[in-house]
Amino acid sequence: MGAENSKPAGEVAQHVFSADAPVRFSNQLVDSLQKNTHTDSARQKQHELEYQQRLTAELEKLRDQESQHLTELSDALSTESHEPVEPTLTDKLSDVAFSSDRVGEKKRQNEMSRSSVTKEIEALKKKLEDRKKIDQVSPQVGKAKDDVVACLRMHDRRPLDCWKEVETFKKEVGRLEKDFVEKTIR
Numbered sequence: 001m002g003a004e005n006s007k008p009a010g011e012v013a014q015h016v017f018s019a020d021a022p023v024r025f026s027n028q029l030v031d032s033l034q035k036n037t038h039t040d041s042a043r044q045k046q047h048e049l050e051y052q053q054r055l056t057a058e059l060e061k062l063r064d065q066e067s068q069h070l071t072e073l074s075d076a077l078s079t080e081s082h083e084p085v086e087p088t089l090t091d092k093l094s095d096v097a098f099s100s101d102r103v104g105e106k107k108r109q110n111e112m113s114r115s116s117v118t119k120e121i122e123a124l125k126k127k128l129e130d131r132k133k134i135d136q137v138s139p140q141v142g143k144a145k146d147d148v149v150a151c152l153r154m155h156d157r158r159p160l161d162c163w164k165e166v167e168t169f170k171k172e173v174g175r176l177e178k179d180f181v182e183k184t185i186r
Helices: 027-035 040-078 089-097 100-110 114-132 139-154 159-185
Strands: none
Touching: 139 159
16 A cells, blocks of 8 residues: 555556548648748747847836936026025024024025035035145154164064164154144144
């Protein structure tokens, strides 16, 4: 029980239908079937190419619409009128109640335009670049650094032999730090 399959494995059931009358095809049909070189894979490739072309066309159309929409929005933003907005009653009352600094800040914010903001950003960038400039290292510190590097390269297996050069470098850096502190305090 259960030792054998319920269906025979080796036999495949075939159904053969026999017609009562002989089947005849027209010569045109037989010729067209013989001349047709399209296979299923060729038709499938053709359909795939058509789908890809349609998809590409739709994507291009959407991309064009979005770029047109973007240009319209950017034009609308750039040509937006910079007329002063009529302040509300609460704004007027708060301006009277608070200091003139706040009133000046509000006026400045209202008068901002795209070009003025970009000019202000450029000025701030220039200030930042000026701050990044570092003073040139003094020749004594540069010489001490070079001496430490040269010693470490010569004694790559015994770096502790360079203690004199390291102490000289530390003294020079300490002197620079002291000078910096004195400059900032003054």
